[in-house]
Amino acid sequence: xxxxxxxxxxxxxxxxxxxxxxxxxxxxxxxxxxxxxxxxxxxxxxxxxxxxxxxxxxxxxxxxxxxxxxxxxxxxxxxxxxxxxxxxxxxxxxxxxxxxxxxxxxxxxxxxxx
Amino acid sequence: xxxxxxxxxxxxxxxxxxxxxxxxxxxxxxxxxxxxxxxxxxxxxxxxxxxxxxxxxxxxxxxxxxxxxxxxxxxxxxxxxxxxxxxxxxxxxxxxxxxxxxxxxxxxxxxxxxxxxxxxxxxxxxxxxxxxxxxxxxxxxxxxxxxxxxxxxxxxxxxxxxxxxxxxxxxxxxxxxxxxxxxxxxxxxxxxxxxxxxxxxxxxx
Numbered sequence: 001x002x003x004x005x006x007x008x009x010x011x012x013x014x015x016x017x018x019x020x021x022x023x024x025x026x027x028x029x030x031x032x033x034x035x036x037x038x039x040x041x042x043x044x045x046x047x048x049x050x051x052x053x054x055x056x057x058x059x060x061x062x063x064x065x066x067x068x069x070x071x072x073x074x075x076x077x078x079x080x081x082x083x084x085x086x087x088x089x090x091x092x093x094x095x096x097x098x099x100x101x102x103x104x105x106x107x108x109x110x111x112x113x114x
Numbered sequence: 115x116x117x118x119x120x121x122x123x124x125x126x127x128x129x130x131x132x133x134x135x136x137x138x139x140x141x142x143x144x145x146x147x148x149x150x151x152x153x154x155x156x157x158x159x160x161x162x163x164x165x166x167x168x169x170x171x172x173x174x175x176x177x178x179x180x181x182x183x184x185x186x187x188x189x190x191x192x193x194x195x196x197x198x199x200x201x202x203x204x205x206x207x208x209x210x211x212x213x214x215x216x217x218x219x220x221x222x223x224x225x226x227x228x229x230x231x232x233x234x235x236x237x238x239x240x241x242x243x244x245x246x247x248x249x250x251x252x253x254x255x256x257x258x259x260x261x262x263x264x265x266x267x268x269x270x271x272x273x274x275x276x277x278x279x280x281x282x283x284x285x286x287x288x289x290x291x292x293x294x295x296x297x298x299x300x301x302x303x304x305x306x307x308x309x310x311x312x313x314x315x316x317x318x319x
Contacts, residue, residue: 004121005133008282012207013124019206022127026202033195040187043310047318048180057318065310072303076198077296083131087144094148098155105156109163 032075039064121285125207129288136289143293147300154304157256158311165316167248174249174316177237183313186229187305193222194302197295204291209282212291216275219298223268230261253312260308263301270294 014022043061046052074080079088126132131140165174200215234254242250271294278287 005286006281006284007121008209008284009121009125009207011124012127012205013120014127014206018127022202022205026199029198029202030195033191033198036191037188040191040306040309043314044180044184044187047314052318054318058315061310061314065306068306069303072194072299072306076194076299076302086141090144090148091151094151097152101152101155102159102162105159106163109160 029075032071036068036071039067125283126285127205129204129283129285130201130292131289133285133289136285136292139289139293140296143296147296150300154259154307157252157259158307161252161256161312164248164252165312169247169249171246171250172237172240172242174253174312177240177242178313178316180313180317182229182233183309186226186233187309189222189226189229190302190305193219193226194299196222197298201292201295204283204288207283212283213275213279216271216291216294220268220271220275223264223271223298227261227264227268230257230264234258257308257312260301260304263304267294267298267301270297 012019043064046057046060073091077087077091078084079091120126129136131137168174196215196218200212200219203209203211203215234257242253244251244254274287274290274294278290281287
C-alpha cells in the first residue's frame, strides 16, 4: 500500500451506481450555487433599492447571510454527509463560541446604537 | 484503515479519505477552520464595535461602492463553485479537469485580490489611512485579514498545481487538493459575512 501512494490510477474504481450518485450530487451543488447567487443579488438589491427602511434591511441581509452560511457548510463543505460527525461538531463549537464573542466585543466597545 | 483499500481496481471513490493520512488531514483541516471561525469572530466584533468611530474622517457610506463589492462577491462565489467542481473531477479520476478547475479558481482568486488592492488604494486616496480613525483601522484589519487569507490560499494552490502538474491523482495528493477546497470555501464563507456586515450594513444599515 505505502509504496504505491504516489502512483496515479488508470481509471476510477467507482461503479455505475456510484458515478450516477456523484453526478447527481454535482448537479445539486450547481443548483445550490445558483441559489446562493440569487440570494446574494437579493441582499444587494435590498440595500441598493430606494425607499426600503433600514430597520427592515439589516435583519433581512443578516438572515440571507445565515442561509448562505448553511449552504456553504452543509453542501459545499459536505457537513450533511454521513461521515462528517466530527467536522460538524468542530464547526458548530466554533460558531457557538463565535456568537457570544461578537456580542461581548460590541458591548465592551461601548456601542449603544444597537 | 490504509490497508483495507483495494487500489487494484482503480482510484477509490473517496481518494481524499482512503488513507489514514488523508483522514487526518481532513479532520485537522476542520479543527483549523473551527479555530479560524473564532478568530474572525473577534475581528468582526471589533469592527462592529468601532465602525461608528469615524473621528470626522470618511464614513462607510461615503466610501463603499455597491457595484465594485458586487463584482468582487460574484467572483469569489464563483471560485467556490469551481473548486467544488475540481473536487468532483478528482473523485472521478479526471486529472485534466481537476487542474483546469483549480487554475480557474486560482485566476478568480487573483482577480478578487487585485480588486481588493485597487479598492484599498482608492480609499487611501479618499483620506482613509490606517490610523485615520477607529473605523479605518478596524476595517483595514478585518478586510485585510481576509485578503491575507486569499493570498495564502493562492500561494497554496499555485504550489500544489506546480508540484503535481504531471503526477496524476494519487492517494497522496488527493487529500491535499481536498483540504485546499475546504479552506477556499471557508474563505468564501467569511466574505459572505464581510460583504453583509461591512459593506451592505455600512451603506444601508
